[in-house]
Amino acid sequence: MADEKNEGVLARWGKGLKAKSSSLMAKVVELLRKTKKLAKDDPRRIVHSFKVGLAITLVSLFYYFEPLYDGLGASAMWAVLTVVVVFEFSVGATLGRGLNRVLATSLAASLGFGAHFLADLAGDKAQPVILSLSVFFFAAITTFIRFFPRIKARYDYGFLIFILTFCLVSVSGYRDDEILQVAYRRALTILLGTFIAILICLFICPVWAGDDLHSLVSNNIQLLANFLQGFGVQYSNESKEDELLEGCKSVLTSRQTEESLVNFARWEPRHGPFKFRHPWKQYRKIGSLTRQCAYRLESLNSYLITETQTPLHIRDRLMKSCSKMSIESSNALEDIASDLRTMTQPTFPNPHIEKSKAAMKDLKAALKIGPGDGDIDLLEIVPIATVASLLIDTISCIEKIAESVCELGSLANFKCVEAGKSSGLELEQEHQKLPTSAIVNDHCHVVMVD
Amino acid sequence: MADEKNEGVLARWGKGLKAKSSSLMAKVVELLRKTKKLAKDDPRRIVHSFKVGLAITLVSLFYYFEPLYDGLGASAMWAVLTVVVVFEFSVGATLGRGLNRVLATSLAASLGFGAHFLADLAGDKAQPVILSLSVFFFAAITTFIRFFPRIKARYDYGFLIFILTFCLVSVSGYRDDEILQVAYRRALTILLGTFIAILICLFICPVWAGDDLHSLVSNNIQLLANFLQGFGVQYSNESKEDELLEGCKSVLTSRQTEESLVNFARWEPRHGPFKFRHPWKQYRKIGSLTRQCAYRLESLNSYLITETQTPLHIRDRLMKSCSKMSIESSNALEDIASDLRTMTQPTFPNPHIEKSKAAMKDLKAALKIGPGDGDIDLLEIVPIATVASLLIDTISCIEKIAESVCELGSLANFKCVEAGKSSGLELEQEHQKLPTSAIVNDHCHVVMVD
Numbered sequence: 001m002a003d004e005k006n007e008g009v010l011a012r013w014g015k016g017l018k019a020k021s022s023s024l025m026a027k028v029v030e031l032l033r034k035t036k037k038l039a040k041d042d043p044r045r046i047v048h049s050f051k052v053g054l055a056i057t058l059v060s061l062f063y064y065f066e067p068l069y070d071g072l073g074a075s076a077m078w079a080v081l082t083v084v085v086v087f088e089f090s091v092g093a094t095l096g097r098g099l100n101r102v103l104a105t106s107l108a109a110s111l112g113f114g115a116h117f118l119a120d121l122a123g124d125k126a127q128p129v130i131l132s133l134s135v136f137f138f139a140a141i142t143t144f145i146r147f148f149p150r151i152k153a154r155y156d157y158g159f160l161i162f163i164l165t166f167c168l169v170s171v172s173g174y175r176d177d178e179i180l181q182v183a184y185r186r187a188l189t190i191l192l193g194t195f196i197a198i199l200i201c202l203f204i205c206p207v208w209a210g211d212d213l214h215s216l217v218s219n220n221i222q223l224l225a226n227f228l229q230g231f232g233v234q235y236s237n238e239s240k241e242d243e244l245l246e247g248c249k250s251v252l253t254s255r256q257t258e259e260s261l262v263n264f265a266r267w268e269p270r271h272g273p274f275k276f277r278h279p280w281k282q283y284r285k286i287g288s289l290t291r292q293c294a295y296r297l298e299s300l301n302s303y304l305i306t307e308t309q310t311p312l313h314i315r316d317r318l319m320k321s322c323s324k325m326s327i328e329s330s331n332a333l334e335d336i337a338s339d340l341r342t343m344t345q346p347t348f349p350n351p352h353i354e355k356s357k358a359a360m361k362d363l364k365a366a367l368k369i370g371p372g373d374g375d376i377d378l379l380e381i382v383p384i385a386t387v388a389s390l391l392i393d394t395i396s397c398i399e400k401i402a403e404s405v406c407e408l409g410s411l412a413n414f415k416c417v418e419a420g421k422s423s424g425l426e427l428e429q430e431h432q433k434l435p436t437s438a439i440v441n442d443h444c445h446v447v448m449v450d
Numbered sequence: 451m452a453d454e455k456n457e458g459v460l461a462r463w464g465k466g467l468k469a470k471s472s473s474l475m476a477k478v479v480e481l482l483r484k485t486k487k488l489a490k491d492d493p494r495r496i497v498h499s500f501k502v503g504l505a506i507t508l509v510s511l512f513y514y515f516e517p518l519y520d521g522l523g524a525s526a527m528w529a530v531l532t533v534v535v536v537f538e539f540s541v542g543a544t545l546g547r548g549l550n551r552v553l554a555t556s557l558a559a560s561l562g563f564g565a566h567f568l569a570d571l572a573g574d575k576a577q578p579v580i581l582s583l584s585v586f587f588f589a590a591i592t593t594f595i596r597f598f599p600r601i602k603a604r605y606d607y608g609f610l611i612f613i614l615t616f617c618l619v620s621v622s623g624y625r626d627d628e629i630l631q632v633a634y635r636r637a638l639t640i641l642l643g644t645f646i647a648i649l650i651c652l653f654i655c656p657v658w659a660g661d662d663l664h665s666l667v668s669n670n671i672q673l674l675a676n677f678l679q680g681f682g683v684q685y686s687n688e689s690k691e692d693e694l695l696e697g698c699k700s701v702l703t704s705r706q707t708e709e710s711l712v713n714f715a716r717w718e719p720r721h722g723p724f725k726f727r728h729p730w731k732q733y734r735k736i737g738s739l740t741r742q743c744a745y746r747l748e749s750l751n752s753y754l755i756t757e758t759q760t761p762l763h764i765r766d767r768l769m770k771s772c773s774k775m776s777i778e779s780s781n782a783l784e785d786i787a788s789d790l791r792t793m794t795q796p797t798f799p800n801p802h803i804e805k806s807k808a809a810m811k812d813l814k815a816a817l818k819i820g821p822g823d824g825d826i827d828l829l830e831i832v833p834i835a836t837v838a839s840l841l842i843d844t845i846s847c848i849e850k851i852a853e854s855v856c857e858l859g860s861l862a863n864f865k866c867v868e869a870g871k872s873s874g875l876e877l878e879q880e881h882q883k884l885p886t887s888a889i890v891n892d893h894c895h896v897v898m899v900d
Contacts, residue, residue: 038597045597053590057582060621077618084614132507140503147488147495149891164534168527171510256706299749386836441599
């Protein structure tokens with residue numbers, strides 16, 4: 001009896017263990033799948049990881065080789081620290097952090113030294129008071145300055161490093177008589193660390209924030225074009241519909257990434273087709289117009305679902321022009337996206353916009369109903385009529401996008417049609433592959449979880 | 451002649467100087483105005499700055515007092531460093547950073563020590579190779595792990611510190627024979643720094659991310675209520691209209707802040723009316739439903755402008771029910787916002803939602819037009835008909851918001867109507883003052899500069 005019970009317990013244990021191990025296996029498989037997806041979505045992530053590994057290993061060698069170690073002393077660890085915190089995914093972000101770090105360190109070190117010098121003059125008793133007060137006020141004021149939106153966007157890290165260095169130098173000063181020598185060594189190692197980080201980031205498969213911004217903005221316009229195309233042909237299949245709507249929604253949530261990328265790109269030197277002072281801020285404008293258009297398209301989608309309520313005779317009359325309008329609008333957006341991608345000055349006015357305007361006139365004529373149409377429930381007409389009015393709105397949105405891309409073209413000297421096509425195509429091939437979601441994940445500081 | 455010329459040059463110089471100094475003055479005045487606004491929008495910013503100053507000054511005293519200095523050695527600077535990087539605006543963010551730092555440091559230090567020990571066993575020649583390889587692979591793998599969205603959202607800083615400490619310990623090891631003692635001192639200072647940062651953040655005017663999240667989400671619902679109220683009474687004046695629309699737009703851009711706040715709030719201990727495991731994730735759901743509603747209201751606004759085209763006899767018929775619907779919807783939202791703010795379980799179904807549904811039925815009846823209405827241009831009816839259909843949509847949105855707040859209420863054990871009112875009112879008074887924009891600016895990592 002006891003044996004049977006024991007067996008039962010053992011069997012249950014065995015079962016429980018089996019279940020646990022199989023659920024663990026499932027988790028491991030899931031993790032591997034996710035890892036593979038992460039790497040596949042943007043292979044630059046793997047390259048970046050190896051670059052960081054390389055940079056840190058190189059810096060670690062400072063510790064190893066005797067002569068360097070003797071020269072730099074224990075401050076060599078500042079080089080490791082600098083590389084770890086400065087090395088970012090894109091060149092722009094790394095340059096921004098590196099410059100912030102070097103400038104803030106030098107400025108804070110000189111000020112800290114000055115504070116230390118003044119406190120020394122004041123005598124032994126007053127010294128700690130003066131130093132504590134100066135640390136307190138510098139820290140408080142710098143912390144407050146970090147709340148200014150413009151400062152926060154580009155120099156937040158610099159101000160953080162400023163507080164840190166000022167405290168370390170001014171306070172450590174009254175312990176260490178060799179303050180100048182320590183400061184010199186530390187500055188040298190920080191410069192070296194920054195230099196190695198920037199060098200590796202810049203010369204081994206560099207990731208340019210500017211490139212990503214450029215392809216993010218043009219991808220977004222392309223996503224809207226795809227959506228309108230699908231809308232025009234009335235979605236041949238359901239899964240495609242979801243995909244198109246997803247695309248449209250991802251445009252709506254790309255604002256923060258765009259903003260980060262603009263801030264990073266402004267640090268970057270000339271690269272590829274982009275000059276040093278490329279008008280990156282203009283991308284912000286195009287992006288925000290694109291999102292305005294995306295709002296309208298998202299509303300379009302909700303009317304598509306309820307569309308079947310519309311009386312057939314009215315529906316047929318309007319359907320054709322609506323369909324024409326959305327396909328022409330889609331072509332116009334596709335033109336704009338491809339012009340932007342290949343950095344070609346767009347033709348203005350865009351012929352597809354003109355065509356969709358013509359379709360709009362037909363639509364407006366078709367929207368008049370007379371007594372011959374019989375009893376009408378306005379609520380039943382609303383869906384199709386709203387689709388019409390949203391499409392009309394969309395056209396004016398697209399015109400604005402076209403204008404802002406033209407503006408960018410003249411600011412950045414885009415090539416004219418014939419000359420640009422060939423070199424532009426390379427750019428197109430290079431950037432087409434990366435999905436928007438990958439770019440958003442790579443550069444965003446705060447990441448959404450589901 | 452030459453004198454005259456000279457005088458002319460001098461006069462011009464004088465003028466130029468005057469113009470420059472007056473433009474400088476204008477800039478200084480502008481800066482002061484901005485500073486004042488920054489401080490006034492959220493006075494907690496000033497308090498925070500002083501708190502940071504205090505924490506850093508306290509830590510700097512480690513350098514000053516002999517006994518402590520002798521005990522901790524040069525590693526005292528790690529305390530300063532820790533306070534500077536760990537001290538964040540809200541308790542949740544500081545706790546998250548502090549825990550990340552302490553845990554990652556301990557784990558990385560042990561692993562680094564292990565790597566150093568293994569390398570020692572391998573002999574003098576193999577040692578640097580083993581150490582370099584382990585640094586390379588640990589750094590690369592950790593960097594890759596940081597790309598996982600879930601990790602990035604909560605543990606990004608921990609992984610950064612992990613790489614840093616692992617490198618410092620494993621590599622510095624083969625220089626320093628007293629590795630264990632150094633590690634012990636450093637860990638102690640880091641713990642002390644974290645402890646001081648958390649203590650000051652927690653006990654001097656603490657800023658709770660949870661509180662801010664709670665008021666951000668309920669403020670957003672209130673903003674929509676205000677908008678609908680204004681819409682219902684047809685905007686008594688223009689400046690008010692802009693203000694209401696601004697409010698609605700700020701709801702649309704609050705997503706990222708909400709996400710950060712949820713991540714921070716999950717680190718926070720029990721405080722005020724919030725228990726330790728308060729269902730913070732539910733706020734994400736309410737927030738996203740609120741934004742869906744805000745999209746619809748924003749579209750409402752664009753129809754308001756073109757509304758005057760509608761033929762009068764139809765307009766009058768619809769206006770009354772539309773107005774009733776939007777006012778009742780507004781009341782419903784106001785109820786929900788105030789219930790959320792005071793943490794009272796909402797009554798379900800909400801009587802205002804029922805009333806607005808009744809108004810919707812009237813509206814649907816009014817939307818039927820017969821041959822008696824004469825020739826109708828559908829495009830002219832579109833605006834008012836769309837307003838009607840958007841309002842109908844809005845009601846279903848509001849129902850969803852009400853449901854999700856109810857869900858939160860049962861998850862977090864909100865008080866029932868009578869019992870909760872009094873203690874809830876205090877909470878309401880405390881949080882009402884802070885504008886959404888201030889909260890967004892305080893907690894957002896990437897800040898928009900327009």
